[in-house]
Amino acid sequence: MDKLAIDGGPKAVPDDLVRVPWPLITEDDVSAVSAALRSNQIWGNAPNVVALEREWADYCGVEHCRGTNGGTAALHMALAGAGVGPGDEVIVPAYSFHSSASCVLHHNAIPVFVDIDFATYTLDPKKIEGKITDKTKAIIGVDLFGLPADWVAINKIAGKHGLVAIEDGCQAHGAAIAGKKTGALADVAAFSLNGSKNLPGAEGGLLVTGNKGIFDNSRILEMAVQIVEGKRVYPAYSFGWNYRMNELSAALTRSRLKHLDELNDARRRNCEFLSAELGRLDGVIPPTVPAGHTHVYHMYKIALDPALGERYGAPMPEIKNGIMFALNSEGVPTTTWVTDLLPRQGIYTALRGYGDGCPWTCPYGSGAKWDYTSEAYPSAQRLVDTTFNVEYFYPPNERGYLEAVVRGFQKVWGYLDVLFS
Ligand SMILES: Cc1ncc(COP(=O)(O)O)c(C=O)c1O
Numbered sequence: 001m002d003k004l005a006i007d008g009g010p011k012a013v014p015d016d017l018v019r020v021p022w023p024l025i026t027e028d029d030v031s032a033v034s035a036a037l038r039s040n041q042i043w044g045n046a047p048n049v050v051a052l053e054r055e056w057a058d059y060c061g062v063e064h065c066r067g068t069n070g071g072t073a074a075l076h077m078a079l080a081g082a083g084v085g086p087g088d089e090v091i092v093p094a095y096s097f098h099s100s101a102s103c104v105l106h107h108n109a110i111p112v113f114v115d116i117d118f119a120t121y122t123l124d125p126k127k128i129e130g131k132i133t134d135k136t137k138a139i140i141g142v143d144l145f146g147l148p149a150d151w152v153a154i155n156k157i158a159g160k161h162g163l164v165a166i167e168d169g170c171q172a173h174g175a176a177i178a179g180k181k182t183g184a185l186a187d188v189a190a191f192s193l194n195g196s197k198n199l200p201g202a203e204g205g206l207l208v209t210g211n212k213g214i215f216d217n218s219r220i221l222e223m224a225v226q227i228v229e230g231k232r233v234y235p236a237y238s239f240g241w242n243y244r245m246n247e248l249s250a251a252l253t254r255s256r257l258k259h260l261d262e263l264n265d266a267r268r269r270n271c272e273f274l275s276a277e278l279g280r281l282d283g284v285i286p287p288t289v290p291a292g293h294t295h296v297y298h299m300y301k302i303a304l305d306p307a308l309g310e311r312y313g314a315p316m317p318e319i320k321n322g323i324m325f326a327l328n329s330e331g332v333p334t335t336t337w338v339t340d341l342l343p344r345q346g347i348y349t350a351l352r353g354y355g356d357g358c359p360w361t362c363p364y365g366s367g368a369k370w371d372y373t374s375e376a377y378p379s380a381q382r383l384v385d386t387t388f389n390v391e392y393f394y395p396p397n398e399r400g401y402l403e404a405v406v407r408g409f410q411k412v413w414g415y416l417d418v419l420f421s
Pocket residue numbers: 069070071072073096097099100142168170171191192193194204205
């Protein structure tokens with residue numbers, strides 16, 4: 001076998017093997033955005049925004065959709081729609097992107113963290129009920145990395161306790177459970193259209209719900225100026241965060257939406273190939289897809305079995321970093337994403353929020369003494385310690401490139417004893 005690239009051997013994936021970064025943008029997309037620009041109708045509620053709202057609602061299979069300027073904005077609107085108020089508590093997973101929990105703070109409410117299920121990386125329904133109090137108003141589940149959370153179980157718990165189920169679908173456009181798409185899996189859902197997402201719209205977001213009451217309430221945040229009976233009304237009677245979507249993002253999103261299913265299928269094919277091949281390597285755990293779930297692989301993440309740490313007498317983060325370094329040197333780009341649990345991040349450890357202890361000290365809260373540092377979240381910690389992303393797994397990159405990636409893994413695995421002994 002060739003020497004490892006870190007020891008001066010040839011790279012398993014040569015530099016001249018073409019790999020194309022996401023997102024895929026075509027001449028049709030350029031024409032769609034140019035046409036929107038030329039129309040000179042670039043106010044909020046312009047034609048592409050209105051059309052996208054209808055198309056996305058229909059795609060998800062729900063009644064209502066509102067375009068926003070980001071996934072974070074859509075999440076915040078969902079909380080307003082859910083009737084979450086000052087000092088209320090909202091269940092969120094201990095591992096996700098910051099916005100999945102910061103949206104709760106934006107609404108002057110208190111995030112309560114629950115561990116994830118390690119197999120799926122999504123909120124562990126078994127651990128939710130222990131965290132529900134009489135201040136709990138909602139549960140935010142995240143369809144992390146493109147896999148829907150266990151909405152059957154989460155909705156059951158939400159129903160039993162009279163809570164609103166909020167879906168953070170920002171990474172899971174087009175994913176599904178038993179054919180029912182994200183966006184329709186909870187009471188209300190939020191999507192991001194950031195350029196990295198499966199449905200890229202440069203920046204932007206979409207809120208969807210089948211519940212008219214939630215929809216109407218959510219819209220209190222969207223404008224500094226309200227529309228009452230079709231007319232702009234200036235004297236303010238709500239915060240008005242100005243979360244409106246812009247027309248150029250809507251034009252791009254509509255153009256990309258035509259290809260969402262086809263590109264998600266290609267992602268799935270690529271990832272299933274990687275999982276079949278990499279899953280043969282000792283100590284590699286490919287993504288789990290529960291029966292009936294359709295994964296759309298926003299990210300392709302593999303886990304390393306902690307048995308590797310035991311075998312080599314080293315902590316798992318060290319093993320992971322060593323393997324990632326060797327793979328990157330072989331021309332197999334690997335990355336990590338959010339590098340710590342949400343409750344370990346400064347805003348929570350220092351209870352920074354709005355400052356002066358808000359919202360945790362809000363007089364409408366339970367009066368509990370919040371201390372996020374005192375609790376362990378073993379599955380979320382394991383995700384941080386043992387997993388990493390493989391890049392360029394998405395289309396238009398296909399089999400030729402992925403086979404080279406597999407060869408890179410096989411080569412590094414052939415040297416694990418040398419690397420760690
Ligand atoms: C899970 C999750 N939630 C929320 C967001 C926030 O979306 P945006 O960046 O559009 O505000 C993101 C974006 O990366 C995300 O990955």
